[in-house]
Amino acid sequence: MTIEDWRTEINELDRELLSLLNRRARLALKVGESKTASGLSLCDHTREREVIERMCEANEGPLDDRAIVELFRAIIHESRRIQTRAADQSAAATEHRSALAEQHVRVAFQGSPGAFSEAAAVKLLGHGITLIPRPTFESLYQAIEDQGADYILAPIENSLAGFVHASFDLLLDSNLNIVGEVIIPISHCLIGCPGSSFDKLTAVESHPVALEQCRRFLAANPQIKRIAAEDTAGSVARVISRGDPTCAAIAGHRAAEKYGGVILREHLEDSSENYTRFLLLSADKNLSEDADKFSIVIELPHQPGALHGALEPFARRGIDLLKIEGRPVKGRPWEYCFYLDVHGSVKDPQVIDTLAELNAGRVETRILGAYRSAQMPS
Numbered sequence: 001m002t003i004e005d006w007r008t009e010i011n012e013l014d015r016e017l018l019s020l021l022n023r024r025a026r027l028a029l030k031v032g033e034s035k036t037a038s039g040l041s042l043c044d045h046t047r048e049r050e051v052i053e054r055m056c057e058a059n060e061g062p063l064d065d066r067a068i069v070e071l072f073r074a075i076i077h078e079s080r081r082i083q084t085r086a087a088d089q090s091a092a093a094t095e096h097r098s099a100l101a102e103q104h105v106r107v108a109f110q111g112s113p114g115a116f117s118e119a120a121a122v123k124l125l126g127h128g129i130t131l132i133p134r135p136t137f138e139s140l141y142q143a144i145e146d147q148g149a150d151y152i153l154a155p156i157e158n159s160l161a162g163f164v165h166a167s168f169d170l171l172l173d174s175n176l177n178i179v180g181e182v183i184i185p186i187s188h189c190l191i192g193c194p195g196s197s198f199d200k201l202t203a204v205e206s207h208p209v210a211l212e213q214c215r216r217f218l219a220a221n222p223q224i225k226r227i228a229a230e231d232t233a234g235s236v237a238r239v240i241s242r243g244d245p246t247c248a249a250i251a252g253h254r255a256a257e258k259y260g261g262v263i264l265r266e267h268l269e270d271s272s273e274n275y276t277r278f279l280l281l282s283a284d285k286n287l288s289e290d291a292d293k294f295s296i297v298i299e300l301p302h303q304p305g306a307l308h309g310a311l312e313p314f315a316r317r318g319i320d321l322l323k324i325e326g327r328p329v330k331g332r333p334w335e336y337c338f339y340l341d342v343h344g345s346v347k348d349p350q351v352i353d354t355l356a357e358l359n360a361g362r363v364e365t366r367i368l369g370a371y372r373s374a375q376m377p378s
Contacts, residue, residue, distance in 0.1 A: 021075070025082060032083030042083045048076050086375055107280075108132040108149035110140040110167075111207075111231030114251070114258035116186060118233070120278045121153045124182035135230055141170040144283050152176070152281045158186070159275045161212040163325050168339065171281070171368070172327075178295055178369025180280035185377050187274070188214055190265035191236050191256045196245035198264045203227055205235045206250035214250055214268040224248075236261050277374065285369075293322070294346050294370040296355075298363050299329060299337045306363075307338070313357045314342070317350045339368075346370045 032042055052072050056065045063071075107129050109117035118131055132149045134140040143149035154171065155164045188210060192201070204218075205227035211218065218226060229235045235249035240259045248264060249255075256263050300306040314321055323341035328334075344351050346367065358365050 024075070025079060028079035028083060029086055032086055035083075036087045042080055042087065051076065104128070104130060105150040106130045106132050106148070108134050108140055108143035108152040110134055110137055110154065112234035112237055112255075114233035114236065114255035115231055116184065116233075116252055116254075116276060117153055117155065117278065119252070119254055120155075120182050120184045120276070123184055124153070124180060124278070124280060135234070137166050137170055141174050141176070144176065144281075150282075151179075153182075153278050154281060155209075155276050156181075156279050157277050157323075158209060158213065159273060160270055161209045164209065165327065168325070168327065171279075172297060172337070174281075176281040176283060177285045178279050178371055179282045179284075179286050180371050181277060181293075181374045182280070183275050183277045183374045183376055185274065186213065186269060186276050187252060187266070188232075188250050188268040189253060189256060189263045190217075190248050190268060191239065191251055191261035192248040192264050193240050193243050193245060194260070194262055196248065196262060196264065200245050201248050201264075202246045204248045204250055205229045205239070207232050207235070210250050213270060213274060216270045217265075217268040233258065275377065279369075280371075281369075290372055291345055291370040292343065293373040294342050294344065294351075295368040296340050296342065297337050297366050297368060298340065298358065299335075300364075301362055302335055309361060310338070310358060310363050313354045317354055319344055319350060319354060343373070 035042055052069055055072050056068050059065065059068050105125075107121045107125060109115065109121050109131065110133075111117050112133055112135075113131070115133070118133070121129065121131060132143060134143055134148075134152075137154070140152055140154060143152050154167045156167055156171075157163045188206075190198070190201075190204065201224050203225040206214075206229055208228045210232050211226055211228065218224065229238075229249075232249070232251035233255040236251045236255040236259050239247055239249045240261055249261070250268060253263070255261070298310055300310055311321070311324075320343040321340055322343055323339070325339040326336045327339065329337050342351070346352070346355075355365055355367075
């Protein structure tokens with residue numbers, strides 16, 4: 001074998017190691033959640049010592065015991081760090097939910113009762129809120145101005161289908177501010193009316209984003225016609241009301257339970273790692289005291305190097321950009337704005353200096369909101 005062959009094998013092992021470390025971290029998060037719920041300390045020196053001693057006993061080399069101790073100390077330290085962060089986020093979220101529940105706030109979401117957006121709102125804010133379904137994104141973004149809601153929860157991106165452009169464009173056109181976010185796992189079911197069966201189906205309807213997340217299933221079943229609809233849960237409601245056994249909908253378990261649908265197939269999504277991120281929007285610019293993330297949109301002059309010039313101040317100061325998404329500027333052909341998610345606080349001097357530098361360089365900058373970053377579902 002050559003050096004390149006060995007390096008290729010090392011690269012494969014590195015990917016496997018990363019996957020195993022993240023799997024271990026997810027289990028550590030579950031342990032942390034259980035400890036927090038039971039009022040136990042996240043730090044357990046006896047357990048940590050046992051782990052390290054067991055690994056040293058199992059070590060076959062060529063790594064020596066000192067290396068094993070250092071490696072597992074680092075792993076344990078990172079596990080405790082993410083456990084602590086998750087506990088802090090959970091406590092902050094609980095406090096926020098309690099405050100909103102006491103106010104009996106109304107939260108609008110796009111779709112019908114039973115939609116994923118409804119589930120996201122409950123996860124973020126608890127069951128004490130009043131949920132207001134809105135049929136379209138346009139009506140959703142009007143809910144606060146129409147005095148029909150106090151907040152709105154809007155999807156912004158999906159891990160499989162990408163950015164929700166329709167929602168983002170409406171956010172830019174509004175004066176709303178991001179005050180929170182939540183991420184939920186998305187698992188799609190094929191839902192029919194009572195008496196239907198998979199082999200009878202000729203059509204399936206759902207939201208275009210949901211259909212996009214199930215491309216492999218739909219490609220494998222070309223006999224089933226795709227019908228785009230306004231939302232997932234509403235599709236289930238229509239399928240059940242029509243009682244047509246040849247038509248089904250794609251939505252979640254919540255919608256099937258809500259409308260009495262029959263689940264014909266589960267886990268239609270192309271990947272089990274399917275998540276949607278939602279933004280909590282308010283008419284008020286409430287900058288969270290514990291915000292560790294903010295979102296901005298920048299518009300650049302149409303000239304060479306403009307994007308590089310806008311991003312370089314972030315890189316120079318070591319500020320982490322979590323997401324960059326370009327969108328056309330309405331009414332100005334071939335000009336673009338860029339949406340940025342940034343890790344950090346808008347009160348950080350480094351961030352303040354960066355935004356000031358952008359403004360000095362004729363980069364139009366709008367802060368969309370500062371908020372606490374959502375924890376990935378375990």
